Amino acid sequence: MSRVLICFALSTLAATASAAPQDLKAQGEQVFTAQKCSLCHSIAGKGNPKGPLDEVGSKLSDGEIRSWITDAKGMTEKTHAARKPAMKAYTLSKEDVDALGAYLSTMKKK
Numbered sequence: 031m032s033r034v035l036i037c038f039a040l041s042t043l044a045a046t047a048s049a050a051p052q053d054l055k056a057q058g059e060q061v062f063t064a065q066k067c068s069l070c071h072s073i074a075g076k077g078n079p080k081g082p083l084d085e086v087g088s089k090l091s092d093g094e095i096r097s098w099i100t101d102a103k104g105m106t107e108k109t110h111a112a113r114k115p116a117m118k119a120y121t122l123s124k125e126d127v128d129a130l131g132a133y134l135s136t137m138k139k140k
């Protein structure tokens with residue numbers, strides 16, 4: 031009896047600790063919409079065509095994508111990005127950054 035309980039507890043823990051990759055991407059898509067990233071960026075033809083992110087996963091590493099989300103000002107300086115308005119600094123939870131990163135890194139050249 032007690033062994034069954036422990037197994038149950040462990041599997042519940044594992045499930046809450048890390049969301050499946052598929053869930054994370056879906057969550058990232060939601061954060062992208064909620065944060066209105068599409069004011070300046072487009073994905074699959076939706077949003078601002080001046081900043082397409084459809085191939086950002088081929089162009090940038092996961093770390094670079096993350097840096098844009100967590101330190102837009104620093105990345106703007108570092109890359110000498112000239113497009114205006116410049117990307118503003120976001121303060122998102124680690125969970126949202128993880129989700130956005132997972133979502134955007136799947137955007138690869140077809």
Ligand code: HEC
Nearest residue numbers: 065066067069070081086095098111113114115116117118
């Ligand atoms: C006010 C406009 C604006 C908003 C809103 C904005 N960005 Fe940006 N972003 C930019 C600009 C400008 C650049 C510089 C590169 C370019 O010209 O597209 C950039 C660059 C990026 C890059 C690197 C793209 C590349 O091709 O090198 C990523 C990734 C990115 N933004 C993600 C996001 C995400 C995620 C959000 C929402 C949380 C967001 N941006 C919101 C303006 C914006």
